[in-house]
Amino acid sequence: MLFKEFLVLVRRGVEEILSKAVDSVSKAAEQLGKDAEVAFPGTVYGLPLIYALTGRKLGSLESLRGELVSTKLLAMKKDELTSLYNSGLAALMAMEVSEAVNFSTVKAYPKPYVGFISDTTFRELSLSLADGTVPGIAVLTGRASGEEMHSLLGELKDRNILVLLAGPIIKGVKEAGYELGLESKLVPLGESYPSIVYAANLLVRTPLMFGGVEAGRREEILSYMKHRVPAFMILLRELSEVTAPIIAGFAGLGVPVITDADIPEIPRLTIKVDDYMKSVEVGCEVKGIKYKRVVKPPIPVDYGPSFEGERIRKENMYVEFGGAKTEAFELLRIRKPGEVSDGHIELVGPDLEELAEGSPAPLGIIVDLAGEGVERDLEAVLERRIHQFLNRCKGLMHIGSRDEIWIRISKEAAKAGLKIRNIGDILYTMYHSTFPRIVEKVQVSVITDPIQVSKMIGEARRLYMERDKKVKELTEEEVDAFYGCTLCQSFAPTHVCVITPERVSLCGATSWLDAKISYKLDPSGPNFIVLKGRCLDPVKGEWTGVNETVLDKSHGSTKRVYLHSIFGFPHTSCGCFEAIAFYIPEVDGIGVVHRGFKEATVNGMTFSTMAGFCGGGKQVEGFLGIGVNYLRSKKFLVADGGFNRVVWMTSELKERVKESIPRDLYDKIATEKDASSIRDLQVFLREAAHPVVQRWDKKA
Ligand code: SF4
Numbered sequence: 018m019l020f021k022e023f024l025v026l027v028r029r030g031v032e033e034i035l036s037k038a039v040d041s042v043s044k045a046a047e048q049l050g051k052d053a054e055v056a057f058p059g060t061v062y063g064l065p066l067i068y069a070l071t072g073r074k075l076g077s078l079e080s081l082r083g084e085l086v087s088t089k090l091l092a093m094k095k096d097e098l099t100s101l102y103n104s105g106l107a108a109l110m111a112m113e114v115s116e117a118v119n120f121s122t123v124k125a126y127p128k129p130y131v132g133f134i135s136d137t138t139f140r141e142l143s144l145s146l147a148d149g150t151v152p153g154i155a156v157l158t159g160r161a162s163g164e165e166m167h168s169l170l171g172e173l174k175d176r177n178i179l180v181l182l183a184g185p186i187i188k189g190v191k192e193a194g195y196e197l198g199l200e201s202k203l204v205p206l207g208e209s210y211p212s213i214v215y216a217a218n219l220l221v222r223t224p225l226m227f228g229g230v231e232a233g234r235r236e237e238i239l240s241y242m243k244h245r246v247p248a249f250m251i252l253l254r255e256l257s258e259v260t261a262p263i264i265a266g267f268a269g270l271g272v273p274v275i276t277d278a279d280i281p282e283i284p285r286l287t288i289k290v291d292d293y294m295k296s297v298e299v300g301c302e303v304k305g306i307k308y309k310r311v312v313k314p315p316i317p318v319d320y321g322p323s324f325e326g327e328r329i330r331k332e333n334m335y336v337e338f339g340g341a342k343t344e345a346f347e348l349l350r351i352r353k354p355g356e357v358s359d360g361h362i363e364l365v366g367p368d369l370e371e372l373a374e375g376s377p378a379p380l381g382i383i384v385d386l387a388g389e390g391v392e393r394d395l396e397a398v399l400e401r402r403i404h405q406f407l408n409r410c411k412g413l414m415h416i417g418s419r420d421e422i423w424i425r426i427s428k429e430a431a432k433a434g435l436k437i438r439n440i441g442d443i444l445y446t447m448y449h450s451t452f453p454r455i456v457e458k459v460q461v462s463v464i465t466d467p468i469q470v471s472k473m474i475g476e477a478r479r480l481y482m483e484r485d486k487k488v489k490e491l492t493e494e495e496v497d498a499f500y501g502c503t504l505c506q507s508f509a510p511t512h513v514c515v516i517t518p519e520r521v522s523l524c525g526a527t528s529w530l531d532a533k534i535s536y537k538l539d540p541s542g543p544n545f546i547v548l549k550g551r552c553l554d555p556v557k558g559e560w561t562g563v564n565e566t567v568l569d570k571s572h573g574s575t576k577r578v579y580l581h582s583i584f585g586f587p588h589t590s591c592g593c594f595e596a597i598a599f600y601i602p603e604v605d606g607i608g609v610v611h612r613g614f615k616e617a618t619v620n621g622m623t624f625s626t627m628a629g630f631c632g633g634g635k636q637v638e639g640f641l642g643i644g645v646n647y648l649r650s651k652k653f654l655v656a657d658g659g660f661n662r663v664v665w666m667t668s669e670l671k672e673r674v675k676e677s678i679p680r681d682l683y684d685k686i687a688t689e690k691d692a693s694s695i696r697d698l699q700v701f702l703r704e705a706a707h708p709v710v711q712r713w714d715k716k717a
Pocket residue numbers: 147148502503504505506512513514522523524525526527591593594
């Protein structure tokens with residue numbers, strides 16, 4: 018199709034979409050009144066696409082009506098190419114208005130459709146994107162058969178790409194027999210084409226939430242989308258007055274569209290493929306999405322990330338281990354090379370066919386691992402990978418860790434020939450293929466003999482305790498170096514996490530040990546060593562080496578960092594922190610709010626509002642993004658008084674870290690149940706005789 022013909026098709030489609038949006042607003046205004054508020058649930062960005070591109074946060078139906086007039090004007094402006102993009106963006110914005118009205122009148126989509134994705138869910142998803150577990154996002158729409166979808170989704174699943182689905186294509190996905198949902202990374206937005214706007218208004222929150230780009234800075238938003246958001250769209254087959262504006266809109270947003278439909282090509286933005294099976298490869302190439310294919314162990318069933326999260330119900334279970342019904346444990350030990358016989362896999366006790374179908378049985382898994390430079394302090398981190406490695410096996414469900422595991426094997430897997438011994442094959446293959454740099458030898462013992470399981474579980478528990486004691490005792494002063502992470506720089510360009518044994522990362526996902534192993538595995542990866550240098554202030558936690566590394570890694574934007582203070586030069590905050598510590602000047606104390614707390618905090622601001630201005634890699638005195646585990650550290654804001662200075666916390670968070678709050682302070686720290694305003698807080702603190710009250714009295 019020629020460009021001009023395509024533009025005509027897009028413009029005709031936009032007219033139609035805009036007029037539908039005007040109708041839906043008018044009908045809703047008749048039903049609810051023109052001042053009725055419309056909103057998506059769980060976002061602080063109003064109608065995120067419109068907010069990002071225009072800076073306008075809409076609320077009432079009347080304001081939506083006004084927005085549609087501006088949207089129409091946007092579609093008419095400029096040269097042909099700009100007009101194409103603008104028309105497409107106008108179509109998406111009009112779809113967003115229609116969907117927002119639907120939400121306010123009809124409410125949520127019926128299951129399994131997800132519709133609007135909340136800010137919290139997006140933050141959780143963004144962690145996998147930040148750590149590279151999920152390398153990118155594909156938006157799929159159009160029409161395809163079950164067979165076609167089976168092949169295409171196989172390509173996407175192999176690469177562990179998050180897939181957002183909209184329109185009739187979902188029928189094909191269902192026919193292909195794939196499980197839909199966030200857990201399986203196949204997210205059905207809605208069965209109609211306009212539901213694709215939920216993909217657009219998810220992606221466009223990336224520059225706002227993680228990039229520190231202000232809403233309304235349209236060119237910056239679009240540039241960020243084009244260069245930093247690892248997403249592409251695949252549209253199969255259907256080119257119409259509805260899909261043509263969608264193609265133009267996503268291209269306008271900087272999300273390349275790969276299609277087998279007859280469209281004019283625009284370099285790196287609209288790309289035609291003759292064979293739809295090439296679309297995933299092309300999309301990854303255009304967006305620079307790198308991936309590793311998952312190695313398959315020698316087992317008789319399928320294996321891959323797509324089976325992670327698979328649930329095996331009781332009626333479909335052949336056998337189960339642990340789950341509080343029998344003794345079961347898993348243990349990884351680092352041994353000397355001479356103590357490990359590489360490839361030795363032994364089963365001690367009966368295999369699957371000798372166990373009674375449908376009944377629980379005991380299980381022990383012991384992985385012995387050796388390699389140059391693999392130290393004992395990496396045991397816990399490497400052991401945690403057992404969960405992921407086993408969960409990728411089709412027909413095997415693994416939950417928990419250590420001596421609290423629960424494993425089920427399905428009847429189908431047993432019928433296909435899966436044996437308990439295969440647990441050893443999976444672990445042997447995966448440890449070697451995942452950690453080729455450090456792992457030289459692996460041997461696995463799988464124990465089903467009840468007497469042996471009982472005997473070895475005691476040994477395992479002794480080793481868990483030994484490990485915990487050692488990790489708990491590690492201090493900043495004792496270790497040679499700290500570690501850093503810049504994964505969030507894809508969203509927060511100047512953010513640098515400094516991770517110490519007493520200061521977990523902001524996302525809570527990376528401890529000092531995690532960062533250490535990640536650095537060992539891939540020294541050129543996102544984790545790096547931070548040499549401590551000279552200690553300039555042992556209380557605030559200022560080190561010359563930290564300052565030098567942060568200056569370098571933040572591209573010169575952060576010159577000094579206090580690891581344990583909210584004042585002066587606090588640690589930068591990215592966007593995926595688990596909680597925010599905030600100074601409350603009126604009481605000279607500190608409040609802490611966790612992500613997920615929706616109401617206003619005691620200072621009148623919500624978590625999202627505070628996250629908005631302290632995130633993005635900035636160093637903002639008085640506001641600090643933190644990981645929840647930092648509250649459990651002996652060094653938690655020690656320079657500011659630690660818990661002696663904490664005056665308000667959300668009740669949920671207070672309960673979660675209860676054991677780390679000094680007993681005499683616990684009742685003196687207010688929650689939302691005790692104080693919802695500064696005035697209430699002042700009264701509460703005085704009555705509770707909180708230590709900060711002495712500071713007020715001294716000042717007075
Ligand atoms: S919060 Fe810190 S540790 Fe976590 S992904 Fe971001 S930069 Fe890395």
